[in-house]
Amino acid sequence: MASQMEVGDFFNLENRVAPLGLVVTEGAQELGAKIDAHLTKWAAEGGKDIETFIVESECPRFSSGDSKGLIKSTVRGDDLFFLIDVGNYSCTYDLFGEKNHMSPDDHFQDLKRLIQAASGKAHRITVIMPILYGGRQHRRNYRESLDCACALQELQAMGVSNIISFDAHDARVQNAIPLMGFDNVMPSYQVLKALFHNVPDLMLDRDHFMVVSPDEGAMNRNMYYASVLGVDLGMFYKRRDYSRVVNGRNPIVAHEYLGTSVEGKDVFITDDIISSGESMLDIAYELKKQKARRIFCYATYAIFTNGLDPFDKAVNSGVVDGVFGSNLTYRSPELRRREWFYEVDVSKYIAYFIAAINHDMSISSIIDPHEKIKALLAKRKGE
Template identity: 45%
Template structure:
């Protein structure tokens, strides 16, 4: 890291139910900065607040029986470079409202985020929000004039409250940044960690155009598919949704057929990539169709695994060998039941988040860190060299 002055002492506020994730980020930051202090890596290592055993700010959210709430700080944040890490989708927190148990929704969590921002505003030197899953990120465009444009409103509200940097991972559409041109929005990809975790978990998987293919489950995710396929030098296949535009069912044009566009998948391993697994119907429908035309092992890759319809359908797909594995990150809440599944592999993103905080704190450029294309290329280069050496060793 360059010899850059910290913007202020780092303070991390853990929002919602992601405290363990935030603790891990704090511990990694402590380890990184401890090494710099020991090695006297730069002239700012003795700056007050540069090294702390715990970067988490003492705070709590208080909920009243009416469902209203408040945020309380247990220590001063004056002059701090505050990073609020929020899991807007967290669903394992409950509160009693008029005697009934209520599971906190994304709307509840977002309102609490605003409470946190308004509390530290005017005291903290800078406010940064790390929101891995963009709240209302799927409402980035209007389908008709009678619909709300929620994502733009959220971003404008955060900007008006004084948020300087917003970090969202793998957004549904990167054009959301157009609604707040004066606010810094960084959009890291989780591709590197997903790919490296996949290859370390399945060392028999060959990243070779004759053995493996990347598939986008629909045409709307083709840009994501192109990124994965180009980085891994693999062929790309796309499923095209043939819709009936003459009628609407439940407000949408029904799908008549799914058509696969791409090379033969016969005998190939398949990497299905999507921005999220919602109910899982798209991933599983795609997997079944690929299996029917001769695909070998199928791996479902997505930064966010929501599983809104439960896990049973994936249990069945794994049992009948429709899918080999599902990889998603720990950027959002995962149930204990999900973590216990043999087919699920958790991708640890805490070192990545810690590195982003460390860089932003000194206003270091995070371009290479966020795009990570060079790291993916280096990783695959090392793997291919290893495979080549194995082949020479067999001769």
Template identity: 50%
Template sequence: MEEQKITKIPFGQLGIIVHDSCKGLGKKVDDYIVNRRREEFASSCSEYHVDEIKDSYIIDSKIVRFANGEAKAQLKESIRGKDIYILADIGNYNVTYNMFGIENRMSPDDHFQDIKRLISAIAGKARRIHVIMPLLYEGRQDKRNSRESLDCAMALQELENLGVENIFTFDAHETRVQNAIPQTGFESLHSTYQIIKAMHRVDDQICFDKDEMMVISPDTGAMDRAIYYASVLGLDVGLFYKRRDYKKIVDGRNPIIQHEYMGAEVAGKDILIVDDMIASGGSVFEIARELKKKNARNIYVVVSFTFFTNGIEKMNEYYEKGYITKLFSTNMTYIPQKFKDADWFEEVDMSKLISLLIDTVNYDDSVSPLLDATNKIKKIVGK
């Protein structure tokens, strides 16, 4: 048999800069790439593959914090001519630093500033720079209402001005924010396939059948996502509409008066509530309670990012009462151990998809197959 020959050539030697906020996920991503390239290039004798087989592609880097809170980024190895991917979780509030003897938790603003510091430390020596920010910085502030800042658009323009060629995120709150950087690559990937796969693995009794399950959107903003889930799974879709009090503003938002349901009968059916994130969890709790009043069976919540900014006590209560059966969420932002230990929580690992994304872009292949997992989902449903 003729020896297999691999002819594709990377755009540049791969280098991954993993910010302190993303160490765990970054290690998993790196392991996937190392193992994949060892297997792929095992039978290749091409000279241009020799340098591509490494024990790790992570660039040794460090954020040095001064006692007054200021900081600088350091790269401890050469990045000249490399194809650099910066991986950071701007939502990781578990990273701390010391300022004037006081321990402070890093905010999304601190993390984003560190991303810019790392780009500045590269100093134009890399062949190409990409930023992988699973949780999009200021993604919730994507449009202006009255006299408000446009934080997400400004942040993207800052990255563009610093020479970033591609920005990758997951389940962006509003993908049209990319209009702020028309000359820079912007892709919002989805976790749908990985979540459906996790649901199938965790509970083989879940039946993705039109007579047994429905998809529910918790608000109008998540309707596109709910429609996608419903279409690939062949299910009906329903919607909860938030009636707000537009005379008041609480914590920067108009408070919700009531959730109104629009859709088919939910009695006796399993429910799939889909959204991009859970912040405090208030809306999900109220919707789950309303669905149970309508005699829904099992309620599964699937999101890309979970915060529970007010704690998980109410989630524990709703699980014990049987209002919510399971919560499926990805590991693309920080998850406290108490979440992972809870019976109601199932973590969805996204490291393989991120590693495929890095490999694909490094070899200048199309990312379109990674953006659409419809056929893969239908195979799971078919099983």
């Protein structure tokens, strides 16, 4: 990854592909402001005094619910980056006199409206969509829709060149757009940095620390953490009742643990999303039965659709010691006030992506943070 000494070079006029513009949809304003702060700081280091890279835009709605996209300055010839959070349910609009919360469908429509508003005048369009629209509906089992694949093809047809997503539920959805750029990024370095900062007394050796995958689907990301940290890896197998469907899924009958003993060890569990949180809590309670010392959970998208009370109870009873989640999607004010929740800031990481792509630089070192993690571990050990 580029060092602080090098970031000023990102804004050399001779190197960039085209003038940079950041179009931030309504649900991503907070993250967009943080990304813009990094970009303007680096621009200043490169000798360019730019107040903001954010292109003013909006999607006003009529009382019937219809909307339109507006971009309020010229974007002709610009390298445009559209930032969207389809998971921000706090955004509202008036619909026949009632307050209506925006769904992922509404957010995705607004993205398409703003791309339309650019009117094909941009030099290139990149969409930064951390949580993929329709990403959990990634494969077909019966006669059912393939929302994510269809959405990606829509964006391709609208002239989008690149998609940047984070910790996709199943990155194989990119097979729907084989000729378009698609980067699925894992913020592993940022997660470990936050973990070490907030839990400084962790002992990272096989006798005191362990990584546990919550299911077989999360094995790759947990395998990565175990590998770079040099500790053991365990996993849970979700035994489901495939004869029934409850709330759109087959209910879990039991979690079966596979791996070495967790007795007396701190355990780190990572997954892509905490939705209801039932699976994560079931695993935490099971690990406590097996005498695990402390349990720390991480999910890239900590959305807590069923509320926070179950996790409050788990923390108060000493089962869970902390939950980490990124700022890639909306976090409720109630969650952010919880002492047991630790936020992982990924804004600088996204800013690196934008700067690198804007200058047609290789992003391989940004995608694979192995060297950064090695340096982080060495610094922690005082080497």
